[in-house]
Amino acid sequence: MADKPQQDQGGQGGEGASSPANGAPGATASAAPAFAHRDPSRAEFWDERFEKAFMPWDAAGVPRALRKFVAGEAVPQTTLIPGCGAAYEAAWLDGQGWPVRAIDFSPVAVEQAKALLGPRAELVDEADFFAYTPPFTIDVIYERAFLCALPRTLWQDYARRVAQLLPSGARLAGFFFLRETPKGPPFGIAPEALDALLTRDFICEVDLPVDAADSVPVFAGAEHWMVWRRR
Numbered sequence: 709m710a711d712k713p714q715q716d717q718g719g720q721g722g723e724g725a726s727s728p729a730n731g732a733p734g735a736t737a738s739a740a741p742a743f744a745h746r747d748p749s750r751a752e753f754w755d756e757r758f759e760k761a762f763m764p765w766d767a768a769g770v771p772r773a774l775r776k777f778v779a780g781e782a783v784p785q786t787t788l789i790p791g792c793g794a795a796y797e798a799a800w801l802d803g804q805g806w807p808v809r810a811i812d813f814s815p816v817a818v819e820q821a822k823a824l825l826g827p828r829a830e831l832v833d834e835a836d837f838f839a840y841t842p843p844f845t846i847d848v849i850y851e852r853a854f855l856c857a858l859p860r861t862l863w864q865d866y867a868r869r870v871a872q873l874l875p876s877g878a879r880l881a882g883f884f885f886l887r888e889t890p891k892g893p894p895f896g897i898a899p900e901a902l903d904a905l906l907t908r909d910f911i912c913e914v915d916l917p918v919d920a921a922d923s924v925p926v927f928a929g930a931e932h933w934m935v936w937r938r939r
Contacts, residue, residue: 879913896930
């Protein structure tokens with residue numbers, strides 16, 4: 709996420725305020741803790757939530773839709789995971805032989821991810837997605853709870869950056885939170901708004917509703933697995 713000023717900040721009713729604090733499916737709902745930082749475009753906002761273990765977006769594992777996507781590929785795909793959080797998927801992709809880098813601009817998130825990944829800690833970098841230069845040509849950008857973590861004022865920047873990073877034929881693949889929300893994070897997006905954001909540079913090849921069992925409560929019923937190919 710970029711360290712830019714913005715006005716579309718989270719507020720009451722945002723950031724999964726009635727969602728499970730640990731994000732685990734089936735967990736008991738609880739109110740969000742009190743937070744000092746309210747601007748999700750700042751690393752301090754996310755540092756505080758990781759420090760307090762308030763991560764309702766965290767599925768604590770590798771989603772089945774991603775496993776199915778990987779199984780359908782004939783050869784490994786170099787993959788970038790922006791806003792990686794705990795980076796479970798990075799460790800799993802590396803285990804499948806896929807070259808991967810996971811980035812987050814929250815120092816606390818990166819510290820926790822490196823501790824979780826252990827011998828694979830080098831897969832995770834502390835970096836701003838909007839300024840990061842990956843060490844390889846990217847085949848896939850994996851999206852999970854990154855776009856919806858960004859204030860709406862940064863969505864156009866997101867679309868431009870993924871288009872810059874992906875060569876023609878490469879793909880933006882992952883989970884998109886297709887429910888417009890008045891506050892956030894998560895900042896849900898209407899399907900037609902996502903189309904408007906991406907269709908100049910991408911063609912949507914796959915759009916499938918995500919089963920609730922493969923989602924987390926804060927996104928349940930509104931996530932779609934989508935694959936967008938760079939024009």
